[in-house]
Amino acid sequence: MSIIYVLIPIAILLVCIAVFVFFWAVKSNQFDDLERHGSSILFDDDLPKHKQNSTPPTPEKHE
Amino acid sequence: MEIKCFHCGLAVPAGSHYQTKVLNKPQHFCCPGCLAVAESIVENGLEDYYHYRSEFAEKASENDEDLLEKLSVFDDDLILSEFVGKNNSTHEIQLTISGINCAACGWLIEKQLSKLKGIMQVAVNVSARRATVSWDSDLLQLSAILKHIENIGYHAKPFQPEQHExxxxxxxxxxxxxxxxxxxxxxxxxxxxxxxxxxxxxxxxxxxxxxxxxxxxxxxxxxxxxxxxxxxxxxxxxxxxxxxxxxxxxxxxxxxxxxxxxxxxxxxxxxxxxxxxxxxxxxxxxxxxxxxxxxxxxxxxxxNMLEYMPTMANLVENKQVHPVLAKSLKLEQLVLVKAGDLVPIDGTIVEGQGQLDEALLTGEFELVSKTKGEKVYAGTVNQLGTLTIKVTSTLKHSVLNQINQLQSQALANKPKIxxxxxxxxxxxxxxxxxxxxxxxxxxxxxxxxxxxxxxxxxxxxxxxxxxGLATPSALSCAVAHLNGKGILLKRADALEQISNVDWVAFDKTGTLTEGKFSLSQCVNNIDKRDEHWLQVAACLEQYSEHPIAKAFEDIQCPYPVVNFSTVIGKGIQGTINNIQYKLGSELYMEQEIPKPLQICNVFLQANNRVLCGFALADKIRPSTTAILETFKDKKVTLISGDAEPMVYAIAKQLHIPNWLSKHTPEQKLGVIKKAQKDGYTVLMVGDGINDAPVLAQANVSVTLGVSSDLAKSSADVVLLDNSLDKINVVFNIAKRCKNKxxxxxxxxxxxxxxxxxxxVSGVLTPWMAVIGMSLSSLIVVINSIRLLK
Incomplete structure (x- = not known):
């Protein structure tokens, strides 16, 4: 059982990192819009080229 | 089967042929506006929007040619400095965007803007309906950004968040x-x-x-x-x-x-x-x-509803006109007010004459003619004619600001329950x-x-x-439910009070009525068809800015008009097919009005003969009678700033026993305060700037989506689609919410x-108590969630 004397401090360390990351995320406004980003992954940045006149994809500057 | 517009989901009118290819299929659209938006989306390779959206878009407005000109106001450095954060050539601004209703909208706007050269960053917040945009001011102007958003059917406005936000x-x-x-x-x-x-x-x-x-x-x-x-x-x-x-x-x-x-x-x-x-x-x-x-x-x-638009004024100095911010104006300075402009400040007319829309003070949309020597007030709109005014009081002491102060005082005194x-x-x-x-x-x-x-x-x-969860969980579910129905609840606790309401006050113009002229009757004095004269009138009116012209907007005009001119305060004239027509009030006619036409208020004349008369009136909203019916058991009062005969006519038509006319904002406030003192719980429904203090004072206040910003900022409930019978929905939800x-x-x-x-007896240990407490809270939350349905 003495392994827990090592594992638990490591767990605490990980939790501290998690708390830190969470605080950072809140501070950088990542929780401001909870409705939208859930579906962000659905959107393709470029459509399949089935139209002749579709504009070529431009480099994105985004967030 | 009825065809629905692919863009906005409204029915496509029979016989219209607006079509384009979206996602490899031809699709129908209801109007050129929606078509243009869809084409612009397809052209930019953003069709995915239609794939993933969960709601239809808002109906797009027809392409407004003056749009660019209107938006160009936002390129003025003076205005920019008021709400743009600057860092060298990088500008950053917060925009409120109306028309966003699902996650796909956010994606669409971000993609559309990121194609613009000079845009550095776009972040759209869907739940707040806002976007933060930063751009390089050397490459791009704000008006171009706004125009780009308009192209895909959204309306963006710069704004400044409220302080407490x-x-x-x-x-x-x-x-x-x-x-x-x-x-x-x-x-x-x-x-x-x-x-x-x-x-x-x-x-x-x-x-x-x-x-x-x-x-x-x-x-x-x-x-x-x-x-x-x-x-x-x-x-x-x-x-x-x-x-x-x-x-x-x-x-x-x-x-x-x-x-x-x-x-x-x-x-x-x-x-x-x-x-x-x-x-x-x-x-x-x-x-x-x-x-x-x-x-x-x-x-x-x-x-978001409060549009941020600093008032500009055209200052006349040494015969030169240049734009300044209205709040920087000083006494005795001269200001030029063109037709269609907002009067920026209180003053007296020193030159010119005009027709002013003084809805601010009276709530009435009918124009008031003013000439040299008369006073004009900040916030009113000069519809016709050009005025030069001399500033008589600074913006801080203007009538508009006094109403503003009255509103904030009333808001502070609002009875707290x-x-x-x-x-x-x-x-x-x-x-x-x-x-x-x-x-x-x-x-x-x-x-x-x-x-x-x-x-x-x-x-x-x-x-x-x-x-602790009992009330907030129920209230927030009720608010979400109402939001989905097009009702914006600004103060959740208004729901707790609304079911106690026993005294209801209505404003007249713009609330019970539509607040604009519409054609109620056309009396023909000659053997031609009514349609013909309506078309002639519509052709003439299309060049006019007067609110009367709006009544003729929906009529087709097949004739070209030449030699058009306006006589302020009387009417308009123009030549169609070599016949000179005059359209205007009784004063403008050269002949006596024939008897059958005397019920009308606008007349058409040509070749020394009165041809036709049009009766124009402020139409009562279709939802008005229904809502009055449901308020039968409450004390209903009509409070208006309008003259007695008009108010009486409406009150009689709608069977409202209590009505008050010619009331200033202060007097209206007094009426509400008195009712509250008598122990009534007051509901106020109004829309104008002059209603703002009353809306703030009433226990619960309702306003419409078309209302003035000031009214929206002081009301508790905003009915976004302007139908008064939605008040019933609020009442129902309030009742259910109270039960919950x-x-x-x-x-x-x-x-x-x-x-x-x-x-107490010690059977329960603290950890059991905690689990029991959380289960009990969970039950409360689940019970509240049922309000969403």
Whole structure:
């Protein structure tokens, strides 16, 4: 059982990192819009080229 | 089968042929506006929007040619400096965007803007309906950005968040941090202690237990010190004000449990309750966070409605005209007001004559003619003619600002009604504190070492967590429900008050009526068809800016008009097919009006003969009669700034027994205050700037989506689609919501009464109390969620 004397401090360390990351995320406004980003992954940045006149994809500057 | 517009989902009118290819299929559209938007989306390769959107888009407005010109106002440096954050050539601005209704919209706007050269960053917040845009001002102008957003069917406006919103945001983030920390720590402490509780590992030796206690102490301390800090300060505030609130027993339970657990850890004897502590804090924070979140969102949405548009004035100096901000104007300066401009400041006319829309002061949309020497007021609109005015009072002392001040005073004096839960909790908390004290004393006699734990169990078991959730959870579900129906609720507690309403006041123009001229009758004096004369009138009116012209907007005009001119205050004239027509009021006609035409107020004349008369009137909204019907059992009053005969006519037509005419904003306010003094709960429905103070004063106030900004900022409820019968929906939801709150409170209290004897008698240990409390809170939340349906 003495392994827990090592594992638990490591767990605490990980939790501290998690708390830190969470605080950072809140501070950088990542929780401001909870409705939208859930579906962000659905959107393709470029459509399949089935139209002749579709504009070529431009480099994105985004967030 | 009816065809629906692919873009906005409205029915496509029969016989229209607006089509384009979207997602490889030809699609129909209802109007050129929607078609243009869809084409622009397809052209930019953003068709995916149609794939993933969950709601139809808003109907696009027809392409407005003056748009670019209107938007170019925003390129003025003076205006830019008011709301743009600058960093060298990088500008940053917050825009409120109307028309966003699903996640796909956010994506569409971001993609559309990121194609523009010079855009550095775009972030669209869908739930707040806002975007933050930063751009390089050397490459791009703000008006181009706004135009680009208009192209895909959204309307963007720069705005400045309200002051209190910034603090809301900060609080919201602080809540999230506290909640996250408590959640993470609770998980850890739980993990350690579940094993110990249920003896999962067979025999746990004393040393390991001791170790677990120390680790739990370490993990719980930040929760107690940081996450729970809000409860302590709340309790202190209440105690300082010599009252008690729910924070008092919470703080007491928290600090006692913590201290005794720490003591137990140090002395290595007795039970620790760190896991119960952190879970307790976590659950309480969830309820507080929900409540705060609902308020935050309401404040964001209502701030969006206030268009930020600094008033500009054309200052005349040394015969040169240049634009300045209205608030920088000084006494005796000369200002030029062109047709269609907002009068920027109070002053007297020194040159020219015009027709002014003084809806601000009277609520009436009919124009008032003014000439040299007469006073004009800031906020009114000069519809016709060019005026030069001399400033007689600065913007700070203008009539507009006085109304503004009246509104904020009224808002501050608004009668505050404590919610059901607030009133209840006072007594409840007192009883809880008393019971726990008694428990402690009694147990102290029986077995002193257990006394503390039994007292803590009482404090936790009776924790008003479920009670605290009862109202906010029900209210936020009701608000969400109303939002989905096109009703914006700005102040959630208005729902608690609306069911007590027994005195209702309506404004006339723009509220009960549509607030614009519409054609009610056409009386023909000659044997040609009515349609012909209507078309002639429509052709002439299409060049006019007068509100009367709007009544003819929907009629087709097949004839070209030449030699068009306007005679201010009388009418218009023009030549069609070599016949000179005159269209205007009785004063403008050269002949006497024939008898059958005398019911009309606009006449058409040609070749020295009055051909036709049109009766134009302010139409009553279709939803008006229905809503008045449902208010039968309440005292209904019509309060208007309009002249007596008009108000009387409407009151008679709608069978409203009490009506008041010619009331200034101050007088209206007096009427409402008196009703409140007589013990009535007042509901006010109004739309104009002159209604703003009254809306602020009334217990509950309703305004329409088309209303003035000032009215929207002071009203509690905004009916976005302008149909008055939605008030009934609000009443219904309010009733259901009140029932839900009562059920919730009933459950919370009932549960607490049930467990109290168990806790007092010592059957319930603190960890059981915590689980029971969370289950009870969960039931309350689930009950509230049923309001969403």
């Amino acid at each position: 910034a603090s809301y945001k900060q609080e919201n983030q602080a809540f999230l941090k506290k909640l996250g920390l408590a959640g993470l720590m609770t998980m850890q402490v739980m993990m350690l202690n579940i094993g110990v509780f249920f003896d999962l590992f067979g025999h746990i030796d004393e040393q390991t237990k001791q170790y677990f206690n120390w680790v739990s102490l370490l993990l719980t301390t930040p929760v107690l010190l940081y996450s729970a800090s809000g409860f302590y300060s709340g309790a202190l505030r209440a105690l300082k004000a010599k009252s008690v609130n729910m924070d008092v027993p919470v703080s007491l339970a928290l600090s006692l449990t913590y201290l005794s657990s720490v003591l137990a850890t140090f002395q290595n004897t007795g039970q620790t309750y760190f896991e119960s502590l952190s879970m307790f804090v976590f659950l309480l924070l969830i309820s507080r966070y929900l409540e705060h979140g609902a308020r935050y969102k309401a404040s964001q949405l209502s701030a 404590a919610g059901i839960a607030d009133r209840f909790s006072q007594y409840f908390v007192a009883v809880v504190l008393l019971t726990s004290a008694i428990t402690y004393l009694v147990w102290h006699q029986i077995s002193p070492e257990e006394a503390l734990w039994h007292m803590i169990a009482v404090l936790i078991a009776t924790c008003p967590c479920a009670l 709150i009562k059920q919730n409170i009933g459950w919370a209290i009932g549960y607490n009464i049930l467990v109290l004897p168990l806790a």
